[in-house]
Amino acid sequence: MATPIDPEAERNEILRHYRRLLRTAKPILKEGDAKLIKKAFNTSLEAHKNMRRKSGEPYILHPLAVAQIVVEEIGLGTTSIVSALLHDVVEDTPWEISDVEREFGFKVARIVDGLTKISGVFDYGTSEQAENFRKMLLTLSEDVRVILIKLADRLHNMRTLDSMPRHKQLKIASETIYLYAPLAHRLGLYAIKSELEDLYLKYTDTDIYNELRTKVRQSQSVRNRFIKEFVAPIDEELDAQGFHYEIKGRPKSIYSILRKMRKQNVSFEEVYDLFAIRVILDVPYEQEKAACWQVYSIVTDFYQPNPDRLRDWVSTPKTNGYESLHTTVMSRSGQWVEVQVRTKRMDEIAEKGYAAHWKYKDAATSQAESSLEAWINKVREMLETNNSSALEFMDEFRQNLFVKEVYAFTPKGKLIILPDKSTALDFAFEIHTHIGLQCLGAKVNQKLQPLSYQLRNGDQVEILTSHKQRPTEEWLQYVTTSKARSRIKEYLRDDKKAKSEDG
Numbered sequence: 001m002a003t004p005i006d007p008e009a010e011r012n013e014i015l016r017h018y019r020r021l022l023r024t025a026k027p028i029l030k031e032g033d034a035k036l037i038k039k040a041f042n043t044s045l046e047a048h049k050n051m052r053r054k055s056g057e058p059y060i061l062h063p064l065a066v067a068q069i070v071v072e073e074i075g076l077g078t079t080s081i082v083s084a085l086l087h088d089v090v091e092d093t094p095w096e097i098s099d100v101e102r103e104f105g106f107k108v109a110r111i112v113d114g115l116t117k118i119s120g121v122f123d124y125g126t127s128e129q130a131e132n133f134r135k136m137l138l139t140l141s142e143d144v145r146v147i148l149i150k151l152a153d154r155l156h157n158m159r160t161l162d163s164m165p166r167h168k169q170l171k172i173a174s175e176t177i178y179l180y181a182p183l184a185h186r187l188g189l190y191a192i193k194s195e196l197e198d199l200y201l202k203y204t205d206t207d208i209y210n211e212l213r214t215k216v217r218q219s220q221s222v223r224n225r226f227i228k229e230f231v232a233p234i235d236e237e238l239d240a241q242g243f244h245y246e247i248k249g250r251p252k253s254i255y256s257i258l259r260k261m262r263k264q265n266v267s268f269e270e271v272y273d274l275f276a277i278r279v280i281l282d283v284p285y286e287q288e289k290a291a292c293w294q295v296y297s298i299v300t301d302f303y304q305p306n307p308d309r310l311r312d313w314v315s316t317p318k319t320n321g322y323e324s325l326h327t328t329v330m331s332r333s334g335q336w337v338e339v340q341v342r343t344k345r346m347d348e349i350a351e352k353g354y355a356a357h358w359k360y361k362d363a364a365t366s367q368a369e370s371s372l373e374a375w376i377n378k379v380r381e382m383l384e385t386n387n388s389s390a391l392e393f394m395d396e397f398r399q400n401l402f403v404k405e406v407y408a409f410t411p412k413g414k415l416i417i418l419p420d421k422s423t424a425l426d427f428a429f430e431i432h433t434h435i436g437l438q439c440l441g442a443k444v445n446q447k448l449q450p451l452s453y454q455l456r457n458g459d460q461v462e463i464l465t466s467h468k469q470r471p472t473e474e475w476l477q478y479v480t481t482s483k484a485r486s487r488i489k490e491y492l493r494d495d496k497k498a499k500s501e502d503g
Helices: 007-028 034-048 063-073 079-084 097-106 106-117 127-141 142-160 166-186 190-204 206-218 219-238 254-264 285-302 344-352 354-359 367-383 390-402 424-431 432-437 475-480 482-502
Strands: 243-252 275-281 323-328 336-343 405-409 415-419 439-444 445-449 461-465
Touching: 007 034, 007 063, 007 323, 034 079, 063 079, 063 142, 063 475, 079 106, 097 106, 106 142, 106 475, 127 206, 127 344, 127 354, 142 166, 142 254, 166 190, 190 206, 190 254, 190 344, 190 482, 206 344, 219 275, 219 432, 275 344, 275 439, 285 336, 285 344, 336 344, 344 367, 390 424, 415 424, 424 432, 424 439, 432 482, 475 482
Parallel strands: 275 336
Antiparallel strands: 243 275, 323 336, 405 415, 439 445, 439 461
């Protein structure tokens, strides 16, 4: 028999969550914000008052939890808190978007509308799901907060998946790994991405998940001891040189350990970088780069680095804004250890991704933001030029989420970032459609290369064109970017049409 509900205890629990939300948000609130949040809370409380979640708890705890994630784990502000609290009212209650706009203004209404369009559980891999997702992306290109709140919503659903029936668990989990985890990754939300992946594993491969989790736990004390010994000489030297810093050891997520085991076909014991050591410096913005390299040189004074595994994202940040210096070094016990060197600002951006950029709006955002803006613009462009079916679009979009990147330069030294495996032809289209359509070949680092040449990091590319050149079907095999592909298809379609009209 179900336990009788104690309304008083329930009310107290709801208030406890609400007060916690206000406490967390307090440092960012401006005048009048607390009042607005209170109004949103009361509205949501009233709208959902007779509803319960599958677990039996009052529904309002869900919007409260989503709002909490939005502030605490993503670092967004009042508009997002209010939108998170209201994110289900239009869908589940008699409230209309016009009511939201009247009570909370245009911005909030816009975000809630974006969130409403995309909820509802849709069948995995159907065109309806893809269409729905396309709508979400259209909203994303207007306001990235929609997608951030959607991720918070998904994260809370995954954390509370226990109370769902099995078929729903599998559906929600597979959708998460297919779409939301890559999206979190692309927006630079690494902590959320890893948790979504681990939760996916927990529900789809429970035995493996539990086994690995136990192993990670058991090796914890050995690991801590190892980290302590490894870090000691570095600690001493950093102190001697007067650095303000913090060193953390960070275990790999269960999902990424499993991926590594499968990819390299090794056992748990053989996964060498079960953890990374992270040195986080507290230095002013203008000294960041120099300080990171200085620390790199201290680390490599004590431990021999693996030259193939140096990654410098301090000089060229990833497109999602990630900045850090990674090196893998040989410890005294013969184990490889990954050491990441970054500053406090970089660390926050790595953990909170896009949202942290708002906070550092003035300093370094230009670089990271412009590359993320560029990505969002690409999404927008894909949406606008996309006339293939929604499912095709979905796959294309996913491929774009996962890309590794290749950095190449124009003859004048302008940096062009393209997805991995891009060719000279992709490069031409990236510069301009006309240049792409008339591309004959390229001079890469002064050497002549065909259209199909695959770019490498650091290539300097000069595109050769001719007015007589025309795209052919074959060109579709030479390109990887959706921009080039859709432009070539468009040209071939128009060409065919023109020919048949002439004929």
